[in-house]
Amino acid sequence: MGDGSARLAIEAMLKRIRGLSPEEAPPLDLSRLSGFSRRVLEAASRIPRGYVSTYRDVASSIGCVGGWRAVGAALRGNPWPLLIPCHRVVRSDLTIGGYMGSDGEGASLKRRLLEMEGVKFKGERVSPESLWRLGFEADR
Helix, strand or coil: CHEEEEEEEEHHHHHCCCCCCCCCCCCCCCCCCHHHHHHHHHHHHHHHHHHHEHHHHHHHHHHCCCCCHHHHHHCCCCECCCCHHEEEEEEEEEECCEEEECCCCHHHHHHHHHHHHCCCCEEEEHHHECCCCCCCCHHH
């Protein structure tokens, strides 16, 4: 990624944090990732702001039923956090889970990001009203 692309990526991340859609998203080079990781990140990209999906739903949506741990591993390797919103994927019991390879500070950051995006919580869990079921988008 050249200097111009890096600038666009930073601007796009700042816009995402502020809740704006970047008009000109930089091209994201995912060529070094496995096909599985690319499919996981593409699925995570379909989760709208203000919603979450589960590791299990992401796995099912890409045809890898039972592959929720592999989904978690692929999300940990996301080279473009915020631009590819891996923070929008949570555990099946709707607790946060880890973020950026950490359950402590990473999980706290993940919750703050989700709250900034409008995700609703009930105690330590995401409210079911904020759950986006990947693969069922047409039903909404």
